[in-house]
Amino acid sequence: GAVVSQHPSWVICKSGTSVKIECRSLDFQATTMFWYRQFPKQSLMLMATSNEGSKATYEQGVEKDKFLINHASLTLSTLTVTSAHPEDSSFYICSARDGQRHSYEQYFGPGTRLTVT
Amino acid sequence: AQSVTQPDIHITVSEGASLELRCNYSYGATPYLFWYVQSPGQGLQLLLKYFSGDTLVQGIKGFEAEFKRSQSSFNLRKPSVHWSDAAEYFCAVGAEEYGNKLVFGAGTILRVKS
Numbered sequence: 001g002a003v004v005s006q007h008p009s010w011v012i013c014k015s016g017t018s019v020k021i022e023c024r025s026l027d028f029q030a031t032t033m034f035w036y037r038q039f040p041k042q043s044l045m046l047m048a049t050s051n052e053g054s055k056a057t058y059e060q061g062v063e064k065d066k067f068l069i070n071h072a073s074l075t076l077s078t079l080t081v082t083s084a085h086p087e088d089s090s091f092y093i094c095s096a097r098d099g100q101r102h103s104y105e106q107y108f109g110p111g112t113r114l115t116v117t
Numbered sequence: 118a119q120s121v122t123q124p125d126i127h128i129t130v131s132e133g134a135s136l137e138l139r140c141n142y143s144y145g146a147t148p149y150l151f152w153y154v155q156s157p158g159q160g161l162q163l164l165l166k167y168f169s170g171d172t173l174v175q176g177i178k179g180f181e182a183e184f185k186r187s188q189s190s191f192n193l194r195k196p197s198v199h200w201s202d203a204a205e206y207f208c209a210v211g212a213e214e215y216g217n218k219l220v221f222g223a224g225t226i227l228r229v230k231s
Contacts, residue, residue: 034218043207043221044161057216093160097217104149104168104217110160 001027004096006109013084013116021079021112023094029074031099034106035067038091050077074099084116119144121210123222130198131230138193138225140208144215150191151209151219152182161207167191178202203229 050056050071068080095106153161165176
């Protein structure tokens with residue numbers, strides 16, 4: 001149980017275009033989802049926290065107009081990178097908390113590698 | 118501010134030798150802690166977690182970790198390393214008082230030599 005999927009697993013896009021990444025909880029209801037980015041050979045940095053049905057809370061330094069997060073249902077959150085540039089190339093990982101468990105655990109997706117050319 | 122320190126960027130051990138990866142945290146609240154492992158290009162796999170109770174926790178793949186509040190540490194150990202353990206290991210800390218957001222350490226890359 002507690003499986004989180006991401007789609008796509010990798011994507012290449014041209015500079016200036018937008019790309020959407022989906023994060024789904026497959027067998028539980030995720031009241032809270034988190035989006036992280038990881039640059040090569042670096043750690044995970046939290047970008048934003050999203051709660052179902054409300055606006056995402058962005059970490060300091062993360063441009064909310066560039067990284068649009070939508071958490072419209074209890075099983076799906078999306079991250080849209082708008083007007084992507086090569087510096088946005090990174091590994092994006094989502095995680096989700098099970099709203100029906102009193103647990104601090106986050107379940108992580110497999111990640112999406114974004115390359116902007 | 119909350120912070121997590123993994124002082125060793127790289128560690129190399131011989132196959133069959135014991136392993137200890139260090140993790141220290143600085144938190145103004147009662148923390149909960151995790152250890153994750155990541156293979157190149159892959160997502161995170163949870164090795165073990167500590168929320169409360171017994172400070173020595175057992176995880177998967179023969180790993181264990183001990184929470185020492187007085188030292189603000191949560192070191193990961195394995196008595197006998199296998200070549201397949203070569204990967205990057207991340208310590209992560211969270212607290213309910215900080216919105217359950219996780220702060221990750223910089224990671225430790227483990228190399229196993231035969």
